[in-house]
Structures are given as structure tokens and as C-alpha cells.
Amino acid sequence: MPVQKQVRMVADLNKCLGCHTCTMACKTMWTDRNKGQMHMYWNNVETRPGKGYPKDWETQGGWFNTKDKNSILLASINEGYGTPWEYNYDQVLKTNGGDASESVSESVLTPSPRPSGNAYASNWDEDVGEGTFPNSYYFYLPRICNHCSDPPCVDACPRQAVYKRKEDGIVLVDQKRCRGYRYCIKGCPYKKIYYNPEEKISQKCIFCYPRIEQHKGNLCATQCVGRIHHVGFADDTASGAYKLVNIWKVALRLHPEFKTEPNVFYIPPLSPPVYSPQLTEDQRIPVEVLANLFGDTSDQTHDQRVERIKEIFRIIRTEREKVAKGERSELIDILIPHSEADRIKV
Amino acid sequence: MHNGNDIFFFYQWNAATENNSVADYPIFADAIAMEIPLFTEESILCMGAMDKPVNIIFWRADLPVPENIVAGGMGTPQISPDEASQNIRHYQKWKDGIWDVIITRPMAAGSENQVSFVRGKNYRIAFAYWKGGAYAERGGHKIVSEWQYLSIR
Numbered sequence: 001m002p003v004q005k006q007v008r009m010v011a012d013l014n015k016c017l018g019c020h021t022c023t024m025a026c027k028t029m030w031t032d033r034n035k036g037q038m039h040m041y042w043n044n045v046e047t048r049p050g051k052g053y054p055k056d057w058e059t060q061g062g063w064f065n066t067k068d069k070n071s072i073l074l075a076s077i078n079e080g081y082g083t084p085w086e087y088n089y090d091q092v093l094k095t096n097g098g099d100a101s102e103s104v105s106e107s108v109l110t111p112s113p114r115p116s117g118n119a120y121a122s123n124w125d126e127d128v129g130e131g132t133f134p135n136s137y138y139f140y141l142p143r144i145c146n147h148c149s150d151p152p153c154v155d156a157c158p159r160q161a162v163y164k165r166k167e168d169g170i171v172l173v174d175q176k177r178c179r180g181y182r183y184c185i186k187g188c189p190y191k192k193i194y195y196n197p198e199e200k201i202s203q204k205c206i207f208c209y210p211r212i213e214q215h216k217g218n219l220c221a222t223q224c225v226g227r228i229h230h231v232g233f234a235d236d237t238a239s240g241a242y243k244l245v246n247i248w249k250v251a252l253r254l255h256p257e258f259k260t261e262p263n264v265f266y267i268p269p270l271s272p273p274v275y276s277p278q279l280t281e282d283q284r285i286p287v288e289v290l291a292n293l294f295g296d297t298s299d300q301t302h303d304q305r306v307e308r309i310k311e312i313f314r315i316i317r318t319e320r321e322k323v324a325k326g327e328r329s330e331l332i333d334i335l336i337p338h339s340e341a342d343r344i345k346v
Numbered sequence: 347m348h349n350g351n352d353i354f355f356f357y358q359w360n361a362a363t364e365n366n367s368v369a370d371y372p373i374f375a376d377a378i379a380m381e382i383p384l385f386t387e388e389s390i391l392c393m394g395a396m397d398k399p400v401n402i403i404f405w406r407a408d409l410p411v412p413e414n415i416v417a418g419g420m421g422t423p424q425i426s427p428d429e430a431s432q433n434i435r436h437y438q439k440w441k442d443g444i445w446d447v448i449i450t451r452p453m454a455a456g457s458e459n460q461v462s463f464v465r466g467k468n469y470r471i472a473f474a475y476w477k478g479g480a481y482a483e484r485g486g487h488k489i490v491s492e493w494q495y496l497s498i499r
Contacts, residue, residue, distance in 0.1 A: 070482065074371040081371075158485050159421050177424070180368060181485040197369045200408075 006149065006169035006234040006263055007207055007346065010244045010251045011142055012335060013269040015226040018140035020045050020123070022220035029219050030206070036198030039081040042205035043220045044122045045142045049130045049289060053122040054080040054191050062189030063152035064259045072186040077197070082121030085111040135276065137284040139269045141293075142228070144220060145192040145205035146254070146262030147171050156187030168233075169263065170207045178202050189258040217344035227337055232345040234263070239345040240334045241265075248331050250312045252294035259298045268294050268309050270316065348453060348498065353463050355380065357447045364440035365478030366407035374484055377406035377476040378447065382461045382469050382496070384416065391472055391493060393417040401461045405436055405449055407478065412436050412449055416459050426459035469496040
């Protein structure tokens with residue numbers, strides 16, 4: 001699928017603090033229009049290890065690995081994505097005289113509707129992670145559509161309603177062509193296309209294309225308080241995104257074995273040392289766990305991924321030490337951007 | 347059946363469940379459609395062709411009204427944009443495992459995006475059926491007939 005340009009994003013997971021500001025920026029900008037979008041988070045932040053959003057999306061499959069395409073699961077909103085609820089803030093926080101005059105049930109925050117059955121939500125297992133004290137661990141993984149170079153959603157649609165823009169490689173669903181067949185949702189192994197049951201059509205992350213057209217960053221990137229994102233075109237050698245992916249080679253793809261060539265990259269997170277019974281050389285987040293998620297290419301083996309991640313950690317540590325000694329490091333300069341213009345070059 | 351002004355198509359078929367909603371990711375609705383060449387005598391069964399477009403009347407159990415669709419080849423069907431051609435009405439009822447659906451529209455075309463039904467004329471017509479629910483049939487995933495004949499007396 002030839003494009004003239006391709007937007008890319010690099011997210012530095014070392015700096016993601018799981019605040020969901022990216023999610024909320026996206027939500028308020030794009031998906032609070034109608035009831036059918038309530039369950040949608042075009043940008044979501046999930047805790048890893050964890051089930052993710054939608055629940056267990058990594059095992060649902062896509063066009064790349066499933067011969068019987070009809071067998072690919074379509075998760076339901078309540079059990080897979082989460083039915084949004086409201087809290088009784090008015091009742092609890094705006095009473096006269098406080099809790100004393102209220103019954104217990106009226107003084108406790110309760111969700112409405114109450115999550116029932118196998119309820120779920122986009123951050124249901126937030127901060128759960130794995131491991132036991134003092135070596136428990138988790139990290140945050142912000143996810144948007146990967147605007148893949150080989151997007152299976154485009155192939156999956158029999159109506160050419162899903163398309164990849166030539167000018168910037170952004171993948172969009174033509175809201176007028178879409179008939180709500182949901183083949184694209186089955187096709188996408190990242191489950192980053194959503195179904196709007198009110199409009200009866202599919203909707204997805206648009207990489208804030210109206211902003212990109214004005215050379216502004218997408219909102220998840222510009223609003224990020226941790227400034228974890230670098231956005232640029234794949235061929236723009238001056239952009240931080242290019243340098244991190246192509247020069248310093250410290251950014252990896254999420255599940256490259258899905259064979260879609262995603263254009264969102266991640267710098268894998270370093271973590272504190274394991275304590276057993278003293279501090280050891282091992283990192284708390286096992287490299288094997290990271291290697292299950294991140295890699296360079298679809299044909300890389302698990303062991304090769306482990307080596308690559310270790311190599312990235314070596315590079316980052318070396319460069320950090322340089323700066324600690326008062327020397328300069330191009331990598332650290334890129335990773336600590338001083339202005340939005342340093343991070344976002346579109 | 348027609349009364350000189352309006353034409354009526356009556357469909358009845360067995361359906362174990364009433365699938366009349368598309369309100370969640372895994373939920374699909376029952377649907378039927380009829381396809382008639384728009385201005386040529388014949389056309390390609392699979393959504394017509396550029397120079398031989400087809401007119402489709404599409405009923406799906408969750409839709410407020412059936413849709414008037416035009417197509418000029420695979421992957422091209424679209425709801426005709428003019429209001430005048432969205433003149434189709436219907437009656438639907440599912441009871442005891444049987445769907446009854448009556449589809450009606452004026453015999454005269456509302457616009458150029460619609461076939462005119464003229465007395466004494468013969469038409470090619472093809473039918474499609476989508477089984478919703480757990481079968482999740484939609485789009486090209488359906489049962490289609492060969493071209494049949496429709497004679498308006």
C-alpha cells in the first residue's frame with residue numbers, strides 16, 4: 001500500500017505515569033458526541049501485565065493469523081469494552097450537614113448502572129500487574145490505532161470504506177461508506193476499531209488528522225503531561241521520532257508478529273532492581289515479559305527480541321550515565337524534549 | 347401485487363429467532379434485499395456494473411425504513427442520496443418462528459436512482475437473504491438467488 005508519507009509516533013514508556021490525560025484529551029475531543037461512543041477509547045492506557053482493552057485483545061486474533069475469519073471473536077460492549085457508568089456525586093458530596101444526616105447507602109459513592117455479570121472497563125485491572133512484594137511490577141501501555149503500513153482493516157472491508165491516506169498514511173473509516181459490517185474490527189489484531197451501535201457504523205482513531213494537516217500534533221501527544229510522545233514523518237531524518245527509531249534504534253513495535261507493520265513505536269521501560277534478599281542485577285519487569293510484547297520485525301524470534309531489549313537498556317543506561325557525569329548525550333536530549341516543537345514535527 | 351399506484355412485495359420465511367438489533371459488536375440483524383437492473387434489461391448479478399447499475403431495495407430488521415440503494419459493481423453499493431428515492435415503506439412481524447415482511451413503494455420512480463415499475467413490462471430480479479443473530483451474516487456473506495423474472499400485469 002504505497003503512501004507518500006507516513007506519520008509515526010514513538011512513546012517512551014519510561015515516562016508514562018498512567019494518568020490517562022491522553023485518553024481524556026482524545027475522549028473529550030472525539031468520542032463524547034453520542035451514546036454509541038461512550039464505550040470507545042480511541043486512545044486508552046492499559047496496565048501491563050494485564051488483560052488490556054478490549055479485554056484479552058491480544059488473543060482475539062485478526063486477519064493475519066486466522067483462516068476462518070468468521071471465527072474471530074467480536075467482544076460485547078459490557079463484557080469486552082465496559083459499559084460506562086455515572087457516580088452519585090450529587091447525592092454524596094452536595095448534601096446538607098454531611099454524612100450524619102444521610103443513610104449509609106446515600107453517603108457512599110455507587111456506580112449507576114451497577115456493573116453486572118462479567119463487567120469490564122478500559123482500566124479494570126489498573127495497577128494490578130504481577131509479582132509479589134517487594135518485587136511486584138507493572139507498567140503502563142498507552143495505545144492508539146497503529147496506522148499500520150499494511151493495515152488488515154483496509155483489506156477486511158469489502159466496501160473500501162476503510163482507507164489509508166496517501167498524504168500521511170493515516171488510516172480512516174469513511175463514515176458515509178461504512179455499513180457497520182464489522183469485518184475491520186475482526187481484521188485488526190490490535191482491536192483498535194470500534195463499533196458505534198447508535199450510528200451502526202465503525203469508528204476509530206483518526207490520528208487527529210485535522211490537526212496534522214495544520215502541522216500540529218495529535219492531542220494524545222500534545223496533552224501528555226509526561227511528554228512521552230514523539231511524532232514525525234517516517235522519512236523526516238530531523239525528527240525525534242526518526243532518530244529514536246532509525247538512528248538510536250531504541251524504539252520497538254508492539255506485537256510485530258501481527259505482520260501489520262504498526263507505526264506506533266515504544267521505548268521499553270526500565271525498572272528498579274529485583275530485591276532478593278538484596279538488590280540484584282535483574283530488573284523487576286522481566287525482559288521476557290517485554291519481549292512478549294515488543295520487537296522489531298515479524299520474523300524475529302523471542303530470544304532475538306530479548307537481546308534487542310537488553311541492548312536498548314544498555315544504550316539508555318550508557319547515555320544516562322554520560323549525562324550524570326556532566327557530558328552531553330543526543331539520545332537523552334531527544335528523550336527530554338524542552339518544547340513541543342522538539343517532540344512533534346509534522 | 348400492485349394497485350396501479352403502489353407495488354407490494356410480500357415475503358414470508360422461517361426464522362427460529364427474531365434478529366432485529368445491531369446494538370452490540372456481536373449482534374447482527376436479519377435482512378433481505380431485491381435487486382433489479384436500474385435501466386438496462388440485464389446486468390451482472392453481483393452488484394451490477396459501471397455501465398449497468400442496479401437498484402436494490404434493502405430491508406433489515408433494525409432499520410426504521412427499507413433503503414433504496416444503487417450499485418455499479420462489487421463494493422460500490424450506496425444508499426441513493428436523494429430523498430425522493432427513499433420512498434419505501436414496510437410492515438414487519440416476527441411470530442412463532444416466522445417472519446412476515448411486506449415492502450411497498452410507489453410504482454413510479456422517485457428519481458433516476460430508482461426503477462419504475464410499469465404495467466406490462468418484464469424485469470429481471472434477484473433476491474438476497476442474510477441470517478442475523480449467531481450466523482452474523484452481512485455484506486457479501488449471504489444467500490443469493492439467480493436472476494428471476496418479474497412481470498407486472
